[in-house]
Amino acid sequence: MAVGAETMVRPFPAAAAGGGDEVSAWAAATGFHHAAETTDWPLVDPMVWGDEKRMKRELVAWAKAVASMAAGKNASHWTEASGGCLKECRDRQSSSAMKDVTDWKPTNPLDAPGVIYLPAPNPLATLVKAGVTNGLKKGPWTPEEDQKLMNYIQKHGHGSWRALPELAGLNRCGKSCRLRWTNYLRPDIKRGKFSEEEEQTILQLHSILGNKWSAISKHLPGRTDNEIKNFWNTHLRKKLIQMGIDPMTHRPRTDFFAALPQLIALANLHQLIEQQPWDGHTSGTQTQTEAVQAANLQYMQSLLQSAASIAPSPTSISSLNSLTSDLDQISLLTPQHMLSPTILENIGGNDFAGQVPHNQTPSTTRFDQPVISNINMNSDNNVSSSERCHVEGEDNNSQKSMLLYENSLPPLSDMSASNPSNAMSTSKCVALQCIDNSFPQPIGIV
DNA sequence: AAACGAAACAACCGCAGGATC
DNA sequence: TGATCCTGCGGTTGTTTCGTT
Numbered sequence: 001m002a003v004g005a006e007t008m009v010r011p012f013p014a015a016a017a018g019g020g021d022e023v024s025a026w027a028a029a030t031g032f033h034h035a036a037e038t039t040d041w042p043l044v045d046p047m048v049w050g051d052e053k054r055m056k057r058e059l060v061a062w063a064k065a066v067a068s069m070a071a072g073k074n075a076s077h078w079t080e081a082s083g084g085c086l087k088e089c090r091d092r093q094s095s096s097a098m099k100d101v102t103d104w105k106p107t108n109p110l111d112a113p114g115v116i117y118l119p120a121p122n123p124l125a126t127l128v129k130a131g132v133t134n135g136l137k138k139g140p141w142t143p144e145e146d147q148k149l150m151n152y153i154q155k156h157g158h159g160s161w162r163a164l165p166e167l168a169g170l171n172r173c174g175k176s177c178r179l180r181w182t183n184y185l186r187p188d189i190k191r192g193k194f195s196e197e198e199e200q201t202i203l204q205l206h207s208i209l210g211n212k213w214s215a216i217s218k219h220l221p222g223r224t225d226n227e228i229k230n231f232w233n234t235h236l237r238k239k240l241i242q243m244g245i246d247p248m249t250h251r252p253r254t255d256f257f258a259a260l261p262q263l264i265a266l267a268n269l270h271q272l273i274e275q276q277p278w279d280g281h282t283s284g285t286q287t288q289t290e291a292v293q294a295a296n297l298q299y300m301q302s303l304l305q306s307a308a309s310i311a312p313s314p315t316s317i318s319s320l321n322s323l324t325s326d327l328d329q330i331s332l333l334t335p336q337h338m339l340s341p342t343i344l345e346n347i348g349g350n351d352f353a354g355q356v357p358h359n360q361t362p363s364t365t366r367f368d369q370p371v372i373s374n375i376n377m378n379s380d381n382n383v384s385s386s387e388r389c390h391v392e393g394e395d396n397n398s399q400k401s402m403l404l405y406e407n408s409l410p411p412l413s414d415m416s417a418s419n420p421s422n423a424m425s426t427s428k429c430v431a432l433q434c435i436d437n438s439f440p441q442p443i444g445i446v
Numbered sequence: 447a448a449a450c451g452a453a454a455c456a457a458c459c460g461c462a463g464g465a466t467c
Numbered sequence: 468t469g470a471t472c473c474t475g476c477g478g479t480t481g482t483t484t485c486g487t488t
Contacts, residue, residue: 139481140456140482176457178475179458180456180457183456213476214477231454233454234454234455235454
């Protein structure tokens with residue numbers, strides 16, 4: 001912000017904006033000179049200012065902001081030229097003090113001490129900002145443009161979109177006209193919030209069709225593909241993510257963050273194992289504990305391997321490798337050859353016992369390497385044949401996840417999007433419930 | 447009251463595929 | 468058969484609104 005002897009710039013291109021009486025009244029009220037008296041401001045397409053009401057708001061906000069700045073307030077926010085000013089004006093307008101414009105008694109910044117000087121806007125930049133490039137207007141449509149487009153199409157149909165703008169007297173490209181018509185002006189378009197039925201329909205269709213918004217919109221009368229796409233991106237997608245469901249596959253996520261509860265459990269398991277005296281002399285209780293812990297260990301490994309299959313970033317690879325290092329340490333602390341064949345049989349039957357030969361030191365897989373792993377467990381007897389938690393390796397990650405979660409997820413409609421913590425805690429509980437079901441003995445899960 | 451950031455929405459861009467010449 | 472035009476689609480960006488600090 002320069003405060004000095006530069007050229008004084010009028011705060012609004014009043015005449016060019018075609019504001020009429022409103023602007024004149026404003027100019028008189030504020031003491032600002034009418035823009036017609038100066039060439040400082042370039043022509044600005046009045047359409048970009050929208051309706052009169054909005055223009056008035058902008059004018060008042062702008063003028064008040066300038067006046068405020070002239071009084072030495074908040075000048076730091078006026079370091080940019082008009083573009084930046086406009087946003088500040090909007091913010092000011094939206095504040096409660098600016099709601100009632102009649103209450104405002106403007107001061108004349110020209111008379112204020114320390115007159116504020118704004119940089120003169122670049123005419124070309126102003127035109128670009130107004131969306132005028134190559135002679136064709138871009139950006140938001142005005143009511144006048146909408147009316148022209150509607151009138152033309154109602155009379156003649158749209159015909160060739162390329163030819164339409166000229167015929168309809170619009171300074172837009174045909175593509176812009178088509179989009180405006182199909183996404184907004186078409187008479188059969190239904191506006192307003194999506195109903196519960198529509199939401200469910202979108203979810204179901206998306207699970208089948210994917211991002212085929214046009215195809216999905218055919219099943220939702222009055223809704224455009226663009227509207228559905230926006231609704232998906234701003235609502236449904238986030239809702240699913242909060243529930244721990246991959247919005248693309250519609251299955252529980254198997255990435256790092258979804259596996260976080262299990263990873264936390266792993267950390268606790270690490271602690272627990274470190275405290276365990278692995279002396280080889282096991283009582284009956286200890287034998288069962290060993291079995292559970294060994295199974296947990298194996299399960300954690302498979303979870304980590306699942307996480308690795310989501311093509312993690314270098315950072316997460318590093319983090320996960322660090323975790324697997326821990327896991328390796330745990331493995332070394334609990335080598336399966338220290339467990340009796342009976343235990344191995346109990347905890348995994350042939351499936352588990354066969355996974356890692358007794359004479360082989362268990363090892364985890366690095367996350368930047370392919371993973372092949374098999375483990376089957378159920379809830380009846382610590383670990384046994386597959387049923388509840390069936391982990392079959394990376395190619396079947398999604399299937400595994402379905403098995404892990406399928407009986408635990410509440411219906412979508414039960415999940416409150418307005419309460420993310422609810423969704424998060426539910427998701428967490430689902431994961432923990434799975435572990436608890438698989439491992440009857442508590443393992444120190446948070 | 448002001449400032450900031452997130453959410454919601456509207457519009458644009460680039461590409462693909464079909465139609466036409 | 469290739470070139471060009473036109474339209475539709477999906478992804479992305481920009482703008483506005485709303486809520487929070």
